[in-house]
Amino acid sequence: MGLHLTPGFLAGFTLGGALLVLSRGSVITFFLALPGIFVHEFAHWLIAFLLFASPSSFVLFPIRESPNAWVLGSVRFETHWWSAGFVALAPGYLVPAAAWLITLYVTNLNLTGQILGGYAVVTLLWSAFPSGQDWRIAIRHPVGTAVLLCFCAGIVTTKFSF
Numbered sequence: 001m002g003l004h005l006t007p008g009f010l011a012g013f014t015l016g017g018a019l020l021v022l023s024r025g026s027v028i029t030f031f032l033a034l035p036g037i038f039v040h041e042f043a044h045w046l047i048a049f050l051l052f053a054s055p056s057s058f059v060l061f062p063i064r065e066s067p068n069a070w071v072l073g074s075v076r077f078e079t080h081w082w083s084a085g086f087v088a089l090a091p092g093y094l095v096p097a098a099a100w101l102i103t104l105y106v107t108n109l110n111l112t113g114q115i116l117g118g119y120a121v122v123t124l125l126w127s128a129f130p131s132g133q134d135w136r137i138a139i140r141h142p143v144g145t146a147v148l149l150c151f152c153a154g155i156v157t158t159k160f161s162f
Contacts, residue, residue, distance in 0.1 A: 008111040009103070012118025020126050030062040030072050035120050036127030039098055040091040041073040044134075047090040048077035071133075079137060085144030088130060088137035093152070095128035 016032070023029045030037065041058060048055040057076040065071050077087055099121045106117025130138070138145040 004107050005103075006107050006114050008114030009107055009118040009121075012115035012120075013122045014118075015115075016119035016122035017126070020122065025068040025070075027062050027064075027070055030070065033072065033123045033126055034060075036095070036123035036125070037073045039095055039124055040127040041075050043090040043094040044075040044077070044087055046094070048075065048083075048087045051080075051083040051086060053077040053080060053083045053087050079141060081141055082143050084141035085138045085146070086148055087144075088134045088141070089145065089148060091128050091134070092130050093148070095124050099124040099128070 019032050020029065023032055038060060041060065045055045045058050047053075055075055055077045057074070059074045061073075063071045079087075102117055102121050102124070106114055106120075109117065
């Protein structure tokens with residue numbers, strides 16, 4: 001199953017990316033990026049659940065943090081010294097995998113499906129980067145973060161042999 005980016009997929013990806021950039025800092029971003037925001041927050045919830053960090057809420061409502069900044073979603077969980085880094089950085093390693101799987105699947109659909117798939121993938125990739133709050137938690141709980149970063153570095157060095 002090879003990766004073949006169709007014009008429809010690329011059009012949806014490009015249009016979605018442009019809309020996300022143009023709407024940055026406004027509540028409109030929430031509505032445009034909702035598929036990615038959902039997957040971002042679900043990644044936190046899933047890893048918190050799997051690591052017994054007791055996820056207790058899953059919020060998908062925008063909250064104004066300052067005149068030009070919004071919190072677009074959140075998940076509450078218990079921060080343990082060994083798991084908080086994994087939970088905080090979960091979108092960074094789960095969301096790109098979801099985007100890759102969607103990309104493999106949607107390129108075989110009709111034009112409308114390809115455009116929507118491209119849009120979905122760009123929203124996933126846009127939301128894959130951990131938020132400022134995610135990084136603050138990961139830095140405060142360095143054990144899980146260090147293990148995760150060493151694991152990722154091992155994959156990169158094995159794959160690309162520097």
